[in-house]
Amino acid sequence: MRFSEVIGQEEAKKRLKGMVADDRLPHAMMLCGPEGSGKMALALAFASYLLCERRSDAGDSCGQCRQCAMLRKWAHPDLHFTFPTIKLPSMSPEHKPVSDDFAAQWRQLLASGPYFSLNQWMEAIGAENQQAIITAGESDELSRKLSIKSSQGGYKVSLIWLPERMNAECANKLLKLIEEPPSQTVFIMVCEEPDKLLDTIRSRTQRIDIKRIDDASIRQALMERRGLDADTATRITRIANGSWLKAVGALDADNENEQFLMMFQKLMRLAYSRKVKELKQWSEAMQTMGREKQKRFLAYFLRLVRENFAYNFMQPELNYMTQQEEDFARNFARFVNEKNVLQMNELGNRAIRDISQNANAKIVFFDMAMQMIVLLLAK
Numbered sequence: 001m002r003f004s005e006v007i008g009q010e011e012a013k014k015r016l017k018g019m020v021a022d023d024r025l026p027h028a029m030m031l032c033g034p035e036g037s038g039k040m041a042l043a044l045a046f047a048s049y050l051l052c053e054r055r056s057d058a059g060d061s062c063g064q065c066r067q068c069a070m071l072r073k074w075a076h077p078d079l080h081f082t083f084p085t086i087k088l089p090s091m092s093p094e095h096k097p098v099s100d101d102f103a104a105q106w107r108q109l110l111a112s113g114p115y116f117s118l119n120q121w122m123e124a125i126g127a128e129n130q131q132a133i134i135t136a137g138e139s140d141e142l143s144r145k146l147s148i149k150s151s152q153g154g155y156k157v158s159l160i161w162l163p164e165r166m167n168a169e170c171a172n173k174l175l176k177l178i179e180e181p182p183s184q185t186v187f188i189m190v191c192e193e194p195d196k197l198l199d200t201i202r203s204r205t206q207r208i209d210i211k212r213i214d215d216a217s218i219r220q221a222l223m224e225r226r227g228l229d230a231d232t233a234t235r236i237t238r239i240a241n242g243s244w245l246k247a248v249g250a251l252d253a254d255n256e257n258e259q260f261l262m263m264f265q266k267l268m269r270l271a272y273s274r275k276v277k278e279l280k281q282w283s284e285a286m287q288t289m290g291r292e293k294q295k296r297f298l299a300y301f302l303r304l305v306r307e308n309f310a311y312n313f314m315q316p317e318l319n320y321m322t323q324q325e326e327d328f329a330r331n332f333a334r335f336v337n338e339k340n341v342l343q344m345n346e347l348g349n350r351a352i353r354d355i356s357q358n359a360n361a362k363i364v365f366f367d368m369a370m371q372m373i374v375l376l377l378a379k
Contacts, residue, residue: 001044008217026206028187033210036243041114077151084132096137134166139173164196212242260300271372283365
């Protein structure tokens with residue numbers, strides 16, 4: 001992974017390379033930013049830069065040396081990955097899952113690209129409804145690995161993805177490692193919710209905030225890497241809102257957004273027609289989804305309510321919709337107006353709260369559907 005492969009983030013790249021050039025490399029750093037901003041891509045590129053034998057004059061790993069050859073397969077002996085894991089049924093009761101238990105799935109995910117989400121990782125390891133965490137067993141294993149002398153005579157890099165998912169025992173053990181780091185060791189944490197980390201860990205790491213990717217970089221990447229025309233790339237860039245994951249998701253033929261659009265359309269059409277029996281069936285179909293997917297649909301519901309309301313102002317620059325979403329909005333947008341938009345927004349947020357608190361999903365969605373019947377009458 002090279003810096004040149006990271007989409008946008010020129011300021012962050014410059015700062016990371018400057019640390020090495022000025023010989024002011026901290027032993028522990030934390031890249032913080034929203035999902036899809038490229039934090040992991042930056043971390044991988046920086047790890048490659050540190051481990052490369054022949055960094056180029058342009059400020060990048062060479063991509064050709066022996067170290068880079070191992071890094072292409074993410075099998076470098078001095079690069080250690082830590083990430084959230086789950087307890088598999090095949091594991092013994094006393095076993096504490098560690099990253100090495102899922103090394104094959106991890107390398108396969110990295111091989112598909114450095115831009116991925118926790119949901120994608122959970123699917124890759126078959127987590128279903130389990131909560132993925134970083135266990136105390138992981139910190140013990142990491143301590144053992146880092147105590148060994150560097151295999152290649154250079155840095156040892158510990159890359160920790162989503163450290164906020166460490167349990168308390170693991171976090172406290174990691175703190176001791178950071179306070180007394182082994183020689184030539186660099187910790188790179190990739191974090192989305194830094195406030196969930198121990199204050200003592202945050203205070204001992206150098207934080208680098210990663211912003212959303214600028215629109216120009218996403219648009220250019222869509223045209224160069226995905227072969228899109230300028231107009232389509234511009235439309236998807238607006239939807240992406242600084243996230244490469246959202247941009248790529250909008251391109252998938254069978255992507256989740258298309259499924260959510262169909263569900264949104266069905267809800268609105270059935271509610272407008274007051275078909276209670278069919279709405280009950282709709283809520284039962286919603287119940288079959290996992291809670292995380294239910295919450296993602298509700299977030300999508302809130303976005304489309306907002307976009308349809310904005311569509312009524314006839315100002316194209318205010319809208320961030322796919323072509324399919326806009327086609328539906330042409331006839332539907334007038335039903336989202338100043339008399340009901342706030343209530344629809346409150347309805348969606350309340351449903352998210354209820355689902356998060358483990359309420360019965362069928363009841364939550366059926367209640368939501370019944371209230372939509374009333375709200376759509378407010379013309």
